[in-house]
Amino acid sequence: MPRSVKVGVIGAGPGGLLAARELRREGHKVTVFEKSTRVGGTWVYDPTTDSDPLSLAPDRVAVHGSLYRSLRTNLPRQLMGFLDYEFPEPSESFVDPRAFPAHKEVLAFLEAFARDFGIVELVRFGAEVVRVWQEGIEGWWAVEWRNTDGMVTAENFDAVVVCNGHHSEPMLAEIPGYGILTLLGNRIICFNPSCDIACRFKYHYPFLQINEFISNEDNRVGPLYKHVFPPPVAPWLSFVGIPNKVIFSLMFELQSRWIARVLSGKVTLPSEEDMMASIETYYQELEHVGRPKHHTHNLHPNEIEYLNWLASEVDLPPIEDWRLQMYRAAIENLKSHNDGYRDNWNAAYWTEKSISVPKRNPE
Numbered sequence: 001m002p003r004s005v006k007v008g009v010i011g012a013g014p015g016g017l018l019a020a021r022e023l024r025r026e027g028h029k030v031t032v033f034e035k036s037t038r039v040g041g042t043w044v045y046d047p048t049t050d051s052d053p054l055s056l057a058p059d060r061v062a063v064h065g066s067l068y069r070s071l072r073t074n075l076p077r078q079l080m081g082f083l084d085y086e087f088p089e090p091s092e093s094f095v096d097p098r099a100f101p102a103h104k105e106v107l108a109f110l111e112a113f114a115r116d117f118g119i120v121e122l123v124r125f126g127a128e129v130v131r132v133w134q135e136g137i138e139g140w141w142a143v144e145w146r147n148t149d150g151m152v153t154a155e156n157f158d159a160v161v162v163c164n165g166h167h168s169e170p171m172l173a174e175i176p177g178y179g180i181l182t183l184l185g186n187r188i189i190c191f192n193p194s195c196d197i198a199c200r201f202k203y204h205y206p207f208l209q210i211n212e213f214i215s216n217e218d219n220r221v222g223p224l225y226k227h228v229f230p231p232p233v234a235p236w237l238s239f240v241g242i243p244n245k246v247i248f249s250l251m252f253e254l255q256s257r258w259i260a261r262v263l264s265g266k267v268t269l270p271s272e273e274d275m276m277a278s279i280e281t282y283y284q285e286l287e288h289v290g291r292p293k294h295h296t297h298n299l300h301p302n303e304i305e306y307l308n309w310l311a312s313e314v315d316l317p318p319i320e321d322w323r324l325q326m327y328r329a330a331i332e333n334l335k336s337h338n339d340g341y342r343d344n345w346n347a348a349y350w351t352e353k354s355i356s357v358p359k360r361n362p363e
């Protein structure tokens, strides 16, 4: 008999929306805490800027989003969708039918997803999580949140899934000739060759009060088994969306499905010792190839291997060939540093490739 537990999800960006859907599908009772007033996370464009763009003042008024007004996706629209909920194909009825649409299109897609799967009803809006801790060893997980009136309330859960994103806290870099470069809250003070964002962002979990189990050292959040579960408290605490350089939408979906099934008992995790050993091996491999600690969660060039590993854990076939080919082509284009790569994309060819295969049916 699958186990059904009470789960608190922190954040209603794409990661939190997928976590909520997968958890509920698996029979868990879900509450999503979202500090803003709507779903969509990063994809909610906010024209205001941080009160302190260098993020030095502890009491700064922070802006969650870091989109700029003209931002378009850096992956083609087909790779922004989910396994059984595709990003709509271009059509005349669409506001922006381009292969790499503007950010508004992604937000509209996420809002439709949240509505169609009844996720909006699970979200407590204007609820900023300020503290998460465990009541005694193997006890409840308490989530304390502040509403828009400043009132603080706590509630107990069996499990907590952290989906608060990691594109809000800038990482500062001193570059000779340029000074301090950063990107924050809709203000870009740094650059990269594709005229998009530079991923210098910091992981930030100010609400987590479990320092004995998990730390964030030089942007390595750990120890985390497969970037998701801290072994000493697995599966009761988990993280969606930590890795970068990956097909984000697929990763959110697969990580979420894995968490939901581990919580229901359909999928078993290795022992704590084995998970720790696996993490240690991974760290040693990084060291061996000279990868700095702050690149711990940068999956490239092993991102597809990671996605396929997650898929196999939840009994799904490996990522379809068309998705892989499209992703590789998109990455090559991105690396070409050619600003026009989005508009030079052979949209007709790729659309044909993606629609010529049977689609997965929703469960």
Ligand code: FAD
Binding pocket: 010, 011, 012, 013, 014, 015, 016, 033, 034, 035, 036, 039, 040, 041, 042, 043, 064, 066, 067, 068, 071, 072, 073, 074, 075, 080, 127, 128, 129, 130, 163, 164, 165, 166, 167, 197, 207, 240, 241, 247, 248, 249
């Ligand atoms: P977010 O989208 O950041 O959502 C986190 C949510 O948690 C937010 O709603 C926030 O309000 C909420 N939250 C945070 N803290 C708390 C708290 N304490 N209490 C309650 N709620 C909280 N990905 C792509 O696939 N394609 C792209 O083209 C692409 N372009 C990008 C461009 C930019 C400029 C950036 C910054 C990112 C881009 N990404 C892209 C990656 C993008 O971050 C992911 O697609 C995705 O939005 C991350 O989802 P998330 O749910 O992990 O985090």
